[in-house]
Amino acid sequence: MNRTAIIAGAGGAVPPRIVTNHDLERRLDTTDDWIRTRTGIRQRHVVEPGMSTSDLAAEAGSRAMKQAGMTSADLVVVATTTPDRLCPATAPTVASRMGLVDTPAFDVSAVCSGFIYALQVATNAVMAGAAESVVVIGAESFTTILDPEDRSTVAIFGDGAGALALRAGDRAEDGAVLDFDTGSDGSLRDLITVRAGGAEQRATGRPAAPEDAYFRMEGQSVFAHAVRRMAETSRRTLATTGWGVEDVDWFVGHQANQRIIHAVADQLGIGAERAVSNIHRVGNTAAASIPLAISDSATAGRLRRGDRVLLSAFGGGATWGAATLVWPDLPAA
Numbered sequence: 001m002n003r004t005a006i007i008a009g010a011g012g013a014v015p016p017r018i019v020t021n022h023d024l025e026r027r028l029d030t031t032d033d034w035i036r037t038r039t040g041i042r043q044r045h046v047v048e049p050g051m052s053t054s055d056l057a058a059e060a061g062s063r064a065m066k067q068a069g070m071t072s073a074d075l076v077v078v079a080t081t082t083p084d085r086l087c088p089a090t091a092p093t094v095a096s097r098m099g100l101v102d103t104p105a106f107d108v109s110a111v112c113s114g115f116i117y118a119l120q121v122a123t124n125a126v127m128a129g130a131a132e133s134v135v136v137i138g139a140e141s142f143t144t145i146l147d148p149e150d151r152s153t154v155a156i157f158g159d160g161a162g163a164l165a166l167r168a169g170d171r172a173e174d175g176a177v178l179d180f181d182t183g184s185d186g187s188l189r190d191l192i193t194v195r196a197g198g199a200e201q202r203a204t205g206r207p208a209a210p211e212d213a214y215f216r217m218e219g220q221s222v223f224a225h226a227v228r229r230m231a232e233t234s235r236r237t238l239a240t241t242g243w244g245v246e247d248v249d250w251f252v253g254h255q256a257n258q259r260i261i262h263a264v265a266d267q268l269g270i271g272a273e274r275a276v277s278n279i280h281r282v283g284n285t286a287a288a289s290i291p292l293a294i295s296d297s298a299t300a301g302r303l304r305r306g307d308r309v310l311l312s313a314f315g316g317g318a319t320w321g322a323a324t325l326v327w328p329d330l331p332a333a
Contacts, residue, residue, distance in 0.1 A: 005123040005134065005177045006169035007328050008070065011063025012295030013056045014045040014160040014282060021155070028151045035155045040258025044158025044283030047141045052084045056161035056288075057139035058097035060295070065098065065135060067330060068165035074131035076105035077122050079114030079138045079287040081316070082145060083107060086197065094137065111192060112254050112315030113182070114138060114287030116323050119164070119311075120180045126168050137163040138287040145194055147214035156257070157215075158283030162291025174305050175328025181236040182321035188225065191218050192316030226260050226314035230322070231267040234312045237322040245269045247308055250297070250327075254313035255279040255289035264312065276302070286315070298330060305329035 020043045021032035035041055047056075057078055065073070076098070078091040091105035108118040115138035122134040139161035146153045171178060194215050195201060196208030230253060238245065251270045253261045258279055265275040278296045285292055290311055297303045307327040314320045 002171045003127055003129070003168060004171050005126040005166040006173055007164055007175040007177065007325065008167045009064040009066070009068030009165035009330060010163065010291070010295045010298050011060045011067060012160065012162045012292045013059035013063065015047045015051055015056070017046050017048055018043050019046050024151070024155060028149070028154065030151045030155055038259070039156055040277070040279050041156065041283045042280045045160055046143045047159045051141070053080055053082050053139050053141045054084050054090050054093045054097065056141065056159065057090065057094040057137045060139065060161035060163040060291070061094060061098050061135045061137045064163040064165040068167070070133060070165050073100055073103055073133045073135045073165070075122065075125055075134040076100060076103055077108060077118040077134065077136050078105070079108045079110065079118040080140055081109065081111050081114065081286050082141045098135070110287070110315055110317060110319040112256060112286045112289065113313040113317070113319040113321045114315065115162070115290045116180070116311055116313050116321035117182060117319070119177065119323060120182060120321070122166055123177045123180070126166060132168045134166045135163060136166060137161060138289070138291045140286045140288045142286050145215045147211070150214065152219060153215055153217060156284045158285050160282055160285040160288045160292050162288050162293070162295045164291060164294070174326055176326050178324040178326070179237050179240040180321065180323045181233045181240065182319070183233065184317045184319045186317065188318035189316070191222050191225065191318060223257070223260060225318060226256060227263045227267065229314045229318070229320040230254070230264045230312040233320050233322040234264070234268055234310055237324055238310065241324040243308060243324065248274065248310045249307040250274055250276055250303065250309045252276045252290055252293050252309060252311050254315070255282070255293055256284050256314070303327045
């Protein structure tokens with residue numbers, strides 16, 4: 001079966017407010033040098049009061065659709081860890097704001113692996129003939145779930161959204177989304193978590209501890225698991241596609257930490273010059289990081305027609321995944 005999803009447009013969006021490392025120095029026990037040397041991050045974008053995940057998602061999705069020349073879509077899939085509300089899903093709101101009336105829309109929650117999961121769902125819908133066009137969005141207002149006094153997370157995460165507009169086509173076309181590998185291990189759920197707010201905590205009948213309302217991460221363990229899982233899932237996907245490492249023009253890893261990106265690329269045998277990175281400018285934007293990095297690279301002219309691209313991510317759950325695709329010749333945004 002040669003039918004698959006073809007990338008027809010890309011778009012990104014970040015809030016206008018920028019918080020630099022020097023801004024954080026003024027209120028946290030940290031320094032610009034400490035943050036840069038450990039993460040590669042120099043600044044991040046942060047939502048203003050009144051701005052939410054759906055705002056960023058709708059902007060990125062609309063830009064992707066405009067570039068693709070699409071005025072309608074058969075499906076909208078939004079990957080996010082920070083939905084506007086616990087109920088309902090954010091995707092229907094996003095679809096409505098994009099002018100997609102009566103379009104099916106739903107969320108995917110796999111934290112930093114969310115975009116790859118969402119892209120796989122969208123591609124499967126196209127392959128099955130259930131959709132001719134899909135908008136896939138990764139969007140986060142991640143700073144809203146951070147403890148403002150926790151330098152280990154405040155220094156790392158930022159807000160933003162990235163999107164791809166897809167159409168049905170053939171695997172032989174430029175822009176074809178090719179193969180996936182995804183997995184999870186729920187025994188590692190405490191590595192990356194927000195303990196309060198869900199049914200587990202509410203069912204206790206007790207108020208949540210104040211610290212449980214915030215995002216927590218076991219940094220050293222996450223680093224080790226991320227490098228191993230991202231490398232493993234990437235190798236499996238390359239094998240399924242029939243590519244060798246030498247065939248990969250660009251590696252777009254989840255923008256978690258510059259050291260993780262380089263460590264995974266090194267394990268795979270991909271030179272640092274082929275590893276896409278925008279983390280210095282936007283920080284870790286969780287489910288938005290891969291599509292935002294793709295959009296930025298496309299806008300900058302780094303991604304060119306026929307380039308072979310490998311995506312890979314690790315996130316809470318724990319979840320992980322990888323995908324291969326060939327970049328198309330997109331019209332100017």
